[in-house]
Amino acid sequence: MSMMAALAAGGGISLRRSWGSRGKGGGVAKAGGWALLLAACTLGSVTLGSIRGVFVAMTLASVAVLAVVAGGMVVREPRRSARNKSLAPEPLERKPSWWRSTLRWLLAGPIGMVAAMAVGIFWSVWAGGAEQTRLVIGGLLVPVTWGAAMAWTLADNRILRATAVLVGVAVLGFGLSILKGFG
Amino acid sequence: MSVEARRKPLMSRIPPGFVQAVLKGHSALGLAFAAAIYIVCLSGTLAVFVHEFAAWENPKVQRTSQVTPADLQRALERSIEQASGEVHHVRLAIPTADQPFLTLYVDAEEGRTAFVADADGDVAPLKRAWSEFVTRLHIFLHLPSAWGIFIVGMTGVALLSSLISGLCAHPRIFRDAFHLRVGGSERLQEADLHNRIGVWGLPFHLVVSLTGAFLGLTTIIVGVLGMAMFSGDTGRIYALFTPPEPPENSAAAPILDLQPMFERLPDGDMLERITVEHPTEAGAAAIFDLRNEQALAGVRSVGITRSGDIYYKKNIADGSLGERVFGALGPLHFGWFGGGIVKIAYGLLGLGMTYLAVGGVNIWLVRRRDKGRPAPGWERVWAAVVWGQPVGLAAAALCAVLFPGGHYTALIAIWGGVCLAMLAAAAFFSPNSLTLGGKAAAAGLAVAIGLVHAVSLGGARVSGLVWLVDALLIAVGGGVLYYLARQGRRQRRPDPVRE
Numbered sequence: 120m121s122m123m124a125a126l127a128a129g130g131g132i133s134l135r136r137s138w139g140s141r142g143k144g145g146g147v148a149k150a151g152g153w154a155l156l157l158a159a160c161t162l163g164s165v166t167l168g169s170i171r172g173v174f175v176a177m178t179l180a181s182v183a184v185l186a187v188v189a190g191g192m193v194v195r196e197p198r199r200s201a202r203n204k205s206l207a208p209e210p211l212e213r214k215p216s217w218w219r220s221t222l223r224w225l226l227a228g229p230i231g232m233v234a235a236m237a238v239g240i241f242w243s244v245w246a247g248g249a250e251q252t253r254l255v256i257g258g259l260l261v262p263v264t265w266g267a268a269m270a271w272t273l274a275d276n277r278i279l280r281a282t283a284v285l286v287g288v289a290v291l292g293f294g295l296s297i298l299k300g301f302g
Numbered sequence: 303m304s305v306e307a308r309r310k311p312l313m314s315r316i317p318p319g320f321v322q323a324v325l326k327g328h329s330a331l332g333l334a335f336a337a338a339i340y341i342v343c344l345s346g347t348l349a350v351f352v353h354e355f356a357a358w359e360n361p362k363v364q365r366t367s368q369v370t371p372a373d374l375q376r377a378l379e380r381s382i383e384q385a386s387g388e389v390h391h392v393r394l395a396i397p398t399a400d401q402p403f404l405t406l407y408v409d410a411e412e413g414r415t416a417f418v419a420d421a422d423g424d425v426a427p428l429k430r431a432w433s434e435f436v437t438r439l440h441i442f443l444h445l446p447s448a449w450g451i452f453i454v455g456m457t458g459v460a461l462l463s464s465l466i467s468g469l470c471a472h473p474r475i476f477r478d479a480f481h482l483r484v485g486g487s488e489r490l491q492e493a494d495l496h497n498r499i500g501v502w503g504l505p506f507h508l509v510v511s512l513t514g515a516f517l518g519l520t521t522i523i524v525g526v527l528g529m530a531m532f533s534g535d536t537g538r539i540y541a542l543f544t545p546p547e548p549p550e551n552s553a554a555a556p557i558l559d560l561q562p563m564f565e566r567l568p569d570g571d572m573l574e575r576i577t578v579e580h581p582t583e584a585g586a587a588a589i590f591d592l593r594n595e596q597a598l599a600g601v602r603s604v605g606i607t608r609s610g611d612i613y614y615k616k617n618i619a620d621g622s623l624g625e626r627v628f629g630a631l632g633p634l635h636f637g638w639f640g641g642g643i644v645k646i647a648y649g650l651l652g653l654g655m656t657y658l659a660v661g662g663v664n665i666w667l668v669r670r671r672d673k674g675r676p677a678p679g680w681e682r683v684w685a686a687v688v689w690g691q692p693v694g695l696a697a698a699a700l701c702a703v704l705f706p707g708g709h710y711t712a713l714i715a716i717w718g719g720v721c722l723a724m725l726a727a728a729a730f731f732s733p734n735s736l737t738l739g740g741k742a743a744a745a746g747l748a749v750a751i752g753l754v755h756a757v758s759l760g761g762a763r764v765s766g767l768v769w770l771v772d773a774l775l776i777a778v779g780g781g782v783l784y785y786l787a788r789q790g791r792r793q794r795r796p797d798p799v800r801e
Contacts, residue, residue, distance in 0.1 A: 120643050135480045167640070168596035170630070175640040177505045182647045184502045185654070188482050195486030208318060208471070209669075210326040227331070227463075236526050243527065251542050252624030258523050259627070262455075262515035266462035273327030274320075274467065297530060 120167075120179065123159045127180035130155030131187035156180055211276075219278055226272035226281055234285040235265035237292025244296040316473050328467035332662040335460040337687050338443070340659040342457050344691055345440035346510070347652030350637045350645050353400040354767060355433045359702065361759055361768040364420045365402040371561040374576070376423025377404055379557050382581060384425060387411025394576040400642070402765065432702035435713040436695075441518075444714050448521070455518020461511040464662075468500055475501060489668040496661040499654040506651045507658075513635035543628060545614045548607055551585030555608070558586040563606045567592065571602055587613065594619055598639055599629025660688055678733075683725070685733040689740020690724030696747035703755045742786055748779030 134152030137145035159180055163172030213219075243257030272281045332339075348355075357363075369377075374394060382389050385408040393407040404419040405428055416428035442450030469475065475497075482498055484491045500507070516523075528536030558581045567573070571592035578588045587607045594600030597619045605614030618629040633639040637648030663684050670677050697720050698713040705712070727736060752775030759768070 120640070138476075138480045168598065168600075171596065171598040171639055174509070174598065174634060175644055178637070178640070178644055178647045178651070181503045181506050182650055185499065185650075188480055188498050188502060191480055192482040192484060194484055197485055208321045208325055208473075210329045211319075211322040213326065236523065239523065240527055240530055244531065249622035249624060251628065252622045254527070254539065254542065255624035255628050257527075258520070259512065259516055261519060261523055262459045262462055262512060265459045266466055266515070269331060269459065269463035270324070270327060270467040270470070273330050273463075274324040274470075276323060293530065300531060 120175065123163050123176050124179045124183050126155050126159035126162065127176065127183035128187060130159065130180070131184035134184075135187055135191060156184075213276070222278055222282065223272055226278070226285055227269040230282070230285050230289070231265050231268035231272060234268060234289040234292070235261045235263075237289045237296070238264045240296045241292040244299050316470070321471055321473055324467050325471040328464060328471050329662075329666060331460055331464055331467065332659070333666060335457055335464075336659050336663045336684075338453065338457040339461055339464075340656060340688065341443065341691060342440060342454055342514070343652060343656040343659060344695075345436055346514070346636075347649055347656060348436045348695070349440045350648045350652060352433050352437055352636075353398070354771065355436065356401050356405075356428070356430055357403070357765065358755070358768050358771045359429045359432055359706065360403070360418055361755075361764040362762050363403045363418050363426075365765055366397045366404060366419075366421050367402065369397060369404050369419075371564045373404070373419070373421070373423045375560050377406055377417075377419035377425055378560060378578065378581065380419070380423060380425040381406040381408050381415075381417045382557055384408075384417065385410040385412075385415055389581055390579075392578040392581055394578070396573050396575060398574075400645075400767075427707065429706045431706075431708050431710045431713055432699055435698055435702070435710040435717070438710065439717075444718070451518050452522060453518075455515050455520075455522070458511050458515030458518050461507070462515055465500070465504070465507055465511065469504075472497060472501075489665065489672060492661050492664045492668060496658060496665060499661075500658055503651050503654050506648075507655055509634050510652075510655065513631045517631060517635060543625070545589055545603060545605055545616070548579055548587035548605065548613055549585055551583060552580070553584040555582060555584040555586065557581050558588060558608055560588055562610060563588060563590070566606055566610065566612060567604060568602065570594075571600075574601070584608065589614065598633060599626045601629060681733040682728040682731070682736060685736040685740070686724040686728035689737055689744070690721045692744035693724065693740055693747065694718075694720035696744050696751065700747055700751050700754065703751055703758065706758075738786065741782060745779040745782035745786070748775045749783065750779075752776035752779065 130152045132152075133148045133155060137148035137152060139145075140148065160173050160176040163174075163176030164170075166172060167175050239257040239259075239261035241257075242260050243253045246253050246256065268285060272278070272285070275281050366373075378392060378394065381392060387410045389408055389410045391409040393409075395401070395405045395407075397403050406417040406419065406425065408415045408417065416430055417425040418428040419425045438444060441454060443453060444450070445453065478494075478497060479501065480498075482494050484494070524536050524539050528534055528539055532538045558578055560576065560578070567590055571594050573590060574593040575591040576588055577591070578586065580586050585608070587605055589603055589605045592602045592604070594602065599618045602617040602619070603614065604612060607613050618625050621629075630639075637645050667677060667681050667684065694717040698717040701713055701716045702708065724736070724740065727739075731739070752772040756769075756772045756776075
């Protein structure tokens with residue numbers, strides 16, 4: 120595991136060098152950095168089991184690269200000014216509207232959940248393969264779809280479009296699933 | 303698309319309007335779920351080490367690296383003798399490196415009792431108030447179980463959604479990949495910490511939030527699937543993933559003898575757990591779970607009846623993709639797949655994830671301040687929520703150390719009381735005072751836990767792990783207290799929000 124962590128840290132340092140060069144010949148360092156991270160995963164896969172090793176390597180790589188980031192920390196003088204100007208993008212300012220806010224949270228919450236359930240169940244019913252695989256993949260699709268629906272509906276300004284899509288997905292998903300049944 | 307546009311980095315091509323809209327959603331979702339995400343992540347970080355905590359709560363139990371079939375049989379018999387009422391199941395957890403003693407969980411008419419066995423097979427009640435408190439906080443938030451697990455599952459979905467929107471709202475993801483500027487503008491510092499931890503810990507965040515959301519929502523997913531597809535019979539879905547019941551025969555019989563069954567087990571894999579079904583009935587059986595260390599979901603199960611017949615055999619590593627993925631969810635979620643190093647990495651990344659929730663709200667508060675629209679009330683409430691947790695958790699742990707053998711519900715009362723007291727304090731104190739007070743109280747309690755626990759050992763020979771936990775608590779708590787004392791000597795920083 121120490122070898123994996125060393126490779127990952129080496130990858131992080133190499134990527135950091137490429138990042139620091141700001142496009143001036145950092146291509147080799149960038150390729151080398153990703154290659155070292157890939158090598159850490161491959162080493163994990165070979166020594167600790169094909170899938171288990173990859174997850175071990177990814178976990179160690181995250182910590183190693185974060186350590187590299189922390190190593191390059193820049194400490195600045197505290198700024199006491201009351202207001203700081205930032206170049207970071209600001210969130211959109213929307214006109215307050217109670218019905219749009221209510222609908223938006225309904226879409227992100229219960230309606231999104233029902234639509235996500237419909238997608239998961241549709242997959243479980245219609246996809247091929249072993250029953251357990253269909254159920255587990257369908258089950259995993261539920262949080263992924265719900266999470267994506269949340270992100271989308273809370274961001275999209277065209278809220279009626281989002282409503283139509285989610286309701287449509289829910290009706291179609293459940294309808295087609297019940298039509299076929301789990302066999 | 304013009305040549306110039308094509309030359310721009312992919313993320314820079316995202317239209318600013320889209321970024322602003324996604325950022326609005328990211329911000330709203332983060333604020334709505336901030337407290338839940340914070341508590342789930344903090345308790346999850348502790349839950350990674352729940353086996354170590356169990357060993358720490360039972361320091362004087364003799365370490366056992368190997369148990370013989372005779373030891374297991376003796377422990378099984380003693381635990382059944384000590385349980386009250388008819389025994390339905392007994393689960394024996396074989397000693398491991400992180401929990402180096404044999405534990406037995408007996409499900410009887412009167413409820414579940416946990417025991418720990420020594421090298422001679424004698425059993426005593428397992429002290430686990432703190433371990434159980436932490437586990438239940440993470441899984442149920444100490445709410446009624448059906449609601450609690452759903453809310454935790456929904457929190458996992460919100461976290462997953464925040465990861466998606468966070469990536470979409472971050473067009474400078476590669477350009478800022480290694481920037482970490484602290485001490486200058488507070489907003490820039492918080493944004494750098496939030497974004498660097500979020501991006502470089504992304505594989506971990508995705509894995510943990512997806513598996514957590516799935517595990518939390520399993521009951522409702524299975525319920526809906528069962529209702530829609532099997533006329534409400536959810537048992538048909540669970541049956542696809544769980545061993546079948548052994549042939550039923552409820553006639554009374556002597557306690558099941560496990561010893562001859564060991565001859566029927568395959569060689570090579572390590573015994574991890576034994577589940578004994580109806581041990582005092584003629585239809586008794588035992589399921590032996592063996593682990594292949596190289597596989598993520600490497601459990602091989604063998605079910606053997608009282609007469610020695612194998613009625614169930616399953617090797618998940620050779621099973622369908624769904625079975626393997628399902629078997630990997632738990633280890634991946636809790637970091638129980640790569641030994642101590644991976645657990646430590648999960649602990650560090652878990653703390654980082656906890657900070658994502660804290661930093662996200664901090665960014666919102668600083669942004670409001672910078673725009674001349676400060677939210678002093680929310681600053682106080684958030685400081686109380688953030689620092690109420692470590693203080694509440696430390697107070698609960700101290701209670702577990704002072705009254706070993708107590709029930710976890712007492713710890714819930716302590717933790718809940720401290721959290722409410724901190725929230726009430728938000729009405730009277732500034733954010734800086736709440737933060738300083740919270741840090742000092744949590745650190746002081748950590749030192750007290752370490753000292754009280756170390757003194758309670760009374761010079762007994764205990765494992766290095768127990769000393770390590772005590773030493774860490776004293777060192778970290780003492781370090782924070784020293785740092786705060788040094789800071790206190792300097793001129794006190796004015797509150798960011800003047801009221």
